[in-house]
Amino acid sequence: MKEEINAYNNVLELIGNTPLIRLNKVTEKLEGNFYAKVEAFNPGHSSKDRIALYIIEEAEKKGILSPGDTIIETTSGNTGFSLAMVSIIKGYSCILAVSSKSSKDKIDMLRSLGAKVYVCPAHVSADDERSYYNVAKRLHEETKGSVYINQYFNQLNIDAHYKSTGPEIWKQTNGKITHLIACSGTGGTISGTAKFLKEQNPNIRVLGVDAFGSVLKKYHETREFDNDEIYPYRIEGLGKNLIPSATDFDMIDKFMKVTDEESAHSAREITRKEGLFVGYTSGAVLQAIKQYAEEGEFDENSNVIAIFPDHGSRYMSKVFSDDWMNEQGFFDSVNEEEAQKIELIK
Structure with a gap:
């Protein structure tokens, strides 16, 4: 009898069904249970x-x-x-x-x-x-x-996550999710995922992450576009200087803004404490978790699912470069780091 070879036809068959991984050390001082939906496990290393x-x-x-x-x-x-x-x-x-x-x-x-x-x-x-x-x-x-x-401005952006990311999280948590936290750039990930999850349980809290220099948080709160909110910032794939129609603001309960510096350090913290080599935007999510926790958003029974959308390899010349971090002034008295020196054998 001829043995079948167990193989995928191409890399596209590997998209989706990313793992949910418990966060242990980076959230150990916070109330609640925290899990990361690690989208870097997609073949293209992002959501x-x-x-x-x-x-x-x-x-x-x-x-x-x-x-x-x-x-x-x-x-x-x-x-x-x-x-x-x-x-x-x-x-x-x-x-x-x-x-x-x-x-x-x-x-x-x-x-x-x-x-x-x-x-x-x-x-x-x-x-x-x-x-x-x-x-x-x-x-x-x-x-x-x-x-x-x-x-x-493409509704299919929302639909993709409504049909994949949302159902995956609901199944992986056995419906026990209490909070979803995700960055908002185009808004497709948070909107589509939230829409599915809130259809299963409308009490799930959906928490957005925005950047200082972006209009999204202010627009969510006032439904007014404020040009004064816009100024340059460093985080990639997060926040916007326009209002994308792929963001369903009615699906999001609250927004939190995070800084470039703290998000960068949080990305490095995830890598060094959890062994997850994720990117700048994922760091922004962890930073927002800390800030939401300070506001009392979570309790000991909270099951918080954080979408980590990116991979660290995309930021080797930025967040994971000590030289770049130093150039931005990110190694300051609050966030000092001891760089691991390279030993040259001659």
């Missing part, structure tokens, strides 16, 4: 694999995409990597408009996957012709046979 595959396959079903077509998107890096990966398997070209705030590591990874990359200035308004939003739109108009994913 963006889910939307890349889902949106492309929906476009294929509708006849919008055909082999040889070009996929165009605006990205801080992780969505671009996921789209480039899916494009390789499915036979599409990929053009990406990337923010100059994106780490060199991310940009190099996009190019290594064969994507054409346009780096756009980060600190211009969303309606500036040089913004990565408008550059992507222009490239779409100029490129025959192209599809613009437009994750910030």
